[in-house]
Amino acid sequence: MKTGSLDRLRSRITSIDAMPTIPVILRPLLRCLDQPAEQIDVGRIVELVSYDKSIAAQCVRMANSALFGRAQPVESVRTAVMNLGIWRVRDLLFSNSLSQVIPANRWIVDPVVFWRHSLGCALVCRKFAEIIGYADTEKAYLAGLLHDIGILVNSMVVPVEFRATVEKASREQIPLDEAEFATLGFTHSDSGRVLGEAWKIPHDLVQAIELHHDIGDPGRGGPLVALVHLSDLLCRLRNLGYGYYEPRQVDFANEPGWLYLVMQFPNLADLDLARFTFTLDEYAKEVGELVATVFAS
Amino acid sequence: MPNNSTVMASEQLPVEGLTDPVWVRIRDLIYQVSGIYQAENKFYLLVSRCHVRMKAVGARTPREYLDFLMARPNRDAEMRNLLNEITIGETCLFRSMPQIEALRKVVIPSLAEAKKKLSFTKLRFWSAGCSTGEEPYTLAMILLEETQTTLKGWTFEVIATDLNDRSIAKAQEGIYNDYAVRYVPPDFMRKYFTQSGSGFRVSDTVRPYVTFTRLNMLDDSKMLFMRGIDAIFCCNVLIYFDGKSKTRTVQHFYNALLSNGYFFLGQSESLYGISEKFRLVHFPGATAYWKAAESIQKTGAA
Numbered sequence: 030m031k032t033g034s035l036d037r038l039r040s041r042i043t044s045i046d047a048m049p050t051i052p053v054i055l056r057p058l059l060r061c062l063d064q065p066a067e068q069i070d071v072g073r074i075v076e077l078v079s080y081d082k083s084i085a086a087q088c089v090r091m092a093n094s095a096l097f098g099r100a101q102p103v104e105s106v107r108t109a110v111m112n113l114g115i116w117r118v119r120d121l122l123f124s125n126s127l128s129q130v131i132p133a134n135r136w137i138v139d140p141v142v143f144w145r146h147s148l149g150c151a152l153v154c155r156k157f158a159e160i161i162g163y164a165d166t167e168k169a170y171l172a173g174l175l176h177d178i179g180i181l182v183n184s185m186v187v188p189v190e191f192r193a194t195v196e197k198a199s200r201e202q203i204p205l206d207e208a209e210f211a212t213l214g215f216t217h218s219d220s221g222r223v224l225g226e227a228w229k230i231p232h233d234l235v236q237a238i239e240l241h242h243d244i245g246d247p248g249r250g251g252p253l254v255a256l257v258h259l260s261d262l263l264c265r266l267r268n269l270g271y272g273y274y275e276p277r278q279v280d281f282a283n284e285p286g287w288l289y290l291v292m293q294f295p296n297l298a299d300l301d302l303a304r305f306t307f308t309l310d311e312y313a314k315e316v317g318e319l320v321a322t323v324f325a326s
Numbered sequence: 327m328p329n330n331s332t333v334m335a336s337e338q339l340p341v342e343g344l345t346d347p348v349w350v351r352i353r354d355l356i357y358q359v360s361g362i363y364q365a366e367n368k369f370y371l372l373v374s375r376c377h378v379r380m381k382a383v384g385a386r387t388p389r390e391y392l393d394f395l396m397a398r399p400n401r402d403a404e405m406r407n408l409l410n411e412i413t414i415g416e417t418c419l420f421r422s423m424p425q426i427e428a429l430r431k432v433v434i435p436s437l438a439e440a441k442k443k444l445s446f447t448k449l450r451f452w453s454a455g456c457s458t459g460e461e462p463y464t465l466a467m468i469l470l471e472e473t474q475t476t477l478k479g480w481t482f483e484v485i486a487t488d489l490n491d492r493s494i495a496k497a498q499e500g501i502y503n504d505y506a507v508r509y510v511p512p513d514f515m516r517k518y519f520t521q522s523g524s525g526f527r528v529s530d531t532v533r534p535y536v537t538f539t540r541l542n543m544l545d546d547s548k549m550l551f552m553r554g555i556d557a558i559f560c561c562n563v564l565i566y567f568d569g570k571s572k573t574r575t576v577q578h579f580y581n582a583l584l585s586n587g588y589f590f591l592g593q594s595e596s597l598y599g600i601s602e603k604f605r606l607v608h609f610p611g612a613t614a615y616w617k618a619a620e621s622i623q624k625t626g627a628a
Contacts, residue, residue, distance in 0.1 A: 301599075302606055
């Protein structure tokens with residue numbers, strides 16, 4: 030970002046009413062999930078789901094979908110939550126609450142494409158974290174999910190310019206952040222950082238949002254930034270991208286983020302990356318189902 | 327080797343019991359032996375193909391079939407039969423669009439740029455295990471198209487090799503049924519095919535660019551002569567080789583490639599554990615192995 034631009038961007042974003050507000054459900058949900066899996070309070074999750082009738086209906090619909098192939102129809106929210114599993118319900122809650130951050134008519138990028146990419150990145154990031162032995166896999170998930178929230182800011186704050194930017198990126202088949210920098214002088218990583226700070230989300234998540242495209246010295250942001258950077262790249266290369274073709278060749282094993290992670294987690298060097306890549310097509314299906322459920326309502 | 331064929335009826339049917347963990351074990355065994363990976367979203371395909379083989383060998387359950395697949399003396403022959411089932415119908419023109427897009431938008435421009443610096447204006451591709459010619463003709467059509475833009479003023483050749491004389495004879499005929507051309511984009515159909523009876527004949531503008539030759543990839547003395555290649559395509563062939571033959575053949579491919587050259591396998595095939603000289607590179611929706619200039623310096627390979 031150009032020198033001094035961050036302050037200008039911050040004041041521009043915070044001085045107008047268009048700033049996206051944090052979804053009501055997000056903080057209690059984060060609190061609820063911020064503990065070991067076995068200690069998560071299922072009752073509390075059911076309660077959160079029940080707050081919002083449309084989310085509750087989605088849970089029931091998804092539990093009854095062909096993906097789960099139940100013999101008996103699921104009717105109660107509690108049974109739906111139990112059948113879907115905490116993590117799938119969590120995916121549904123997050124994507125629902127975040128998709129309400131901006132009004133439906135203010136989206137510049139296709140919301141289905143946006144959520145497919147964000148959820149895909151979240152799942153890949155968590156899987157990556159599990160494989161290398163990064164302890165906080167749920168934080169990795171969240172970082173993946175939230176990494177592009179700057180796109181929501183740009184859609185709200187500079188809609189006309191941002192629409193032109195998205196069209197430029199798609200037309201010229203260049204990365205979105207490159208097009209943003211050329212036309213806006215800042216990227217969604219910068220505006221995402223400002224929103225993250227305004228929402229008071231943890232500092233390491235804000236860093237992952239800010240540095241996911243340009244990780245610079247990988248040691249600065251630590252493993253979380255490198256994980257998000259690589260997961261974002263992988264998703265964009267495996268049908269979970271921004272919805273347009275980005276002609277590029279990526280040699281992951283020589284990416285700075287990869288080299289940094291290998292130093293921190295030596296078992297990454299043994300990862301069968303080709304096989305890992307093939308499994309991403311499985312995520313694409315799961316993510317597709319989930320996003321279809323959210324947007325079918 | 328896989329042959330062009332009609333889609334099996336069983337592929338269209340819903341297959342029950344996809345969640346049986348034995349399918350995962352069969353999938354992992356296939357990957358371990360052949361390098362072909364069946365993602366979970368394509369399990370229905372794996373299961374339906376296994377059911378064909380289960381019926382043939384009289385296995386009543388996936389577990390029984392796994393035991394059969396692992397037990398001597400039938401395991402090698404049965405794995406080959408299963409791989410034939412899995413790859414059936416994959417031989418067609420323009421089979422993998424992500425691979426073709428990668429070729430047109432990344433690989434060819436990158437090769438052209440690197441070669442231009444050395445004042446070379448010729449590209450040489452090799453379709454190894456070309457079966458009945460679908461792949462080399464596809465490559466020639468793509469390259470011909472690129473001579474209108476990126477490769478203006480360039481020449482190229484596609485060397486196509488296969489072990490099987492009958493396949494080569496069929497390839498030289500260059501006539502395909504509508505199933506084999508189902509993925510060919512309409513503008514390519516118009517430009518590069520003519521109707522021939524009930525089939526489609528590859529046009530004479532394409533044919534001179536493709537040279538068909540019989541070649542046994544396990545014949546070291548013949549493989550040594552393959553040199554100066556910019557990109558190799560070897561789809562669903564190495565899966566039939568044992569570990570040692572695979573390593574040896576991949577080394578030959580490595581030596582045959584020029585620096586910065588590319589090696590493409592089938593869409594879900596991997597070289598993991600076979601060669602560490604190549605670098606796995608990703609393109610949108612496709613992967614390939616790349617002979618990077620630095621690794622040539624390190625290893626001193628040709």
